[in-house]
Amino acid sequence: MDGFLLSRADRTLRTSGSRDQYRGIDAAAEALARRDVPLVVGALPFDPCGPAALTAPETAVFTTGPWRPEAVPTLPAVRVAERLPAPEEHLRRVAVLVDRLRAGELDKVVAARSVILEADHPIRPWSLLARLVDGDPHGNGFGVDLTPAGDDYTGHALVGASPELLLERTGREVRCFPLAGTAPRRADPEADHAEGQALLASAKNRIEHAYVTDRIREVLGPVCTELSVPDAPELVSTRQVWHLATPIRGLLRDPAPSALELARLLHPTPAVGGTPFAASLDAIRATEEPRRFYGGAAGWCDADGDGVWVVAIRCAEVDADGLRLRAWAGGGIVAASDPDSELAETTTKLGTLLGALGVS
Numbered sequence: 001m002d003g004f005l006l007s008r009a010d011r012t013l014r015t016s017g018s019r020d021q022y023r024g025i026d027a028a029a030e031a032l033a034r035r036d037v038p039l040v041v042g043a044l045p046f047d048p049c050g051p052a053a054l055t056a057p058e059t060a061v062f063t064t065g066p067w068r069p070e071a072v073p074t075l076p077a078v079r080v081a082e083r084l085p086a087p088e089e090h091l092r093r094v095a096v097l098v099d100r101l102r103a104g105e106l107d108k109v110v111a112a113r114s115v116i117l118e119a120d121h122p123i124r125p126w127s128l129l130a131r132l133v134d135g136d137p138h139g140n141g142f143g144v145d146l147t148p149a150g151d152d153y154t155g156h157a158l159v160g161a162s163p164e165l166l167l168e169r170t171g172r173e174v175r176c177f178p179l180a181g182t183a184p185r186r187a188d189p190e191a192d193h194a195e196g197q198a199l200l201a202s203a204k205n206r207i208e209h210a211y212v213t214d215r216i217r218e219v220l221g222p223v224c225t226e227l228s229v230p231d232a233p234e235l236v237s238t239r240q241v242w243h244l245a246t247p248i249r250g251l252l253r254d255p256a257p258s259a260l261e262l263a264r265l266l267h268p269t270p271a272v273g274g275t276p277f278a279a280s281l282d283a284i285r286a287t288e289e290p291r292r293f294y295g296g297a298a299g300w301c302d303a304d305g306d307g308v309w310v311v312a313i314r315c316a317e318v319d320a321d322g323l324r325l326r327a328w329a330g331g332g333i334v335a336a337s338d339p340d341s342e343l344a345e346t347t348t349k350l351g352t353l354l355g356a357l358g359v360s
């Protein structure tokens, strides 16, 4: 995928070309701090020990509002080749995690699974991205070339439509919009409204959500002079799901960390990881196949330190030949979670990618 795109309701950044590439956050942050490059775009992996895919682009254009692609192409036919893990194995893994949560070993952990898809003809990441942005009510979408992360990622792209803002830094202001807690949308408006209200009232989902806001408060507190975290979450929706969301705003202390440094501090939040931080990360590493860039972050940071990073969810990795894709979805597990509902939630979330690909 030549270039990078981050589309959000208020603004879109599209870049092309590459002046430099970085596998490590430090190297990119230093190049920005020295003003060797004006901008870095790309993705951070889920596992903080993994390689990043960061690029200093040749050209960059900001436009107001979401990306409006010239055309929304029809995509080649795609079929599910494999579920990794199989749904029964995901159920088993979640049940084991629930036992560990009930035993008090962990407070929250996100369990994820993936679907491997094969296409008849190559799928262009830009075409898939156009479909995702077109299908998202807020115009959310991101596309990242993963080549800078090394041989295992050469020519691969990460494409998705994330509703979750990890952070946006503008001068001294930092904003986050964490999501956790999910219910499916319904075709019938009354039933749909009732799902949203039930989610807002659900003690289990509020607990799941509070682990995320607590962690953000813990991380941002020391680097902020002011921090506002509302006591209660609000509802947001995509076409597939309702979520609990909390708009967080802080004023950064001087010298303010850059958006890239803030992404490193905040990621992975318990929206994709868990609580306690290290134990949940260990549990995910021991339980799941590597998540690669799913559950990571996608975004940009400029030489002034401003930038935007979204949580890399509702996404797929497209192989270099465009014939194979892998889409992921996960869900937060707490002691009160039920494995069957968790499996159903990942199926609903996978609907973002599978719907755009025309797979039912």
Ligand SMILES: C=C(O[C@H]1C=CC=C(C(=O)O)[C@@H]1O)C(=O)O
Pocket: 110, 112, 164, 179, 180, 181, 182, 243, 270, 271, 272, 313, 314, 328, 329, 330, 331, 332, 333, 349
């Ligand atoms: C981890 C995912 O979603 C996160 C974001 C919103 C709600 C979530 C939940 O309810 O579990 C997850 O924390 C995913 O979509 O793969």
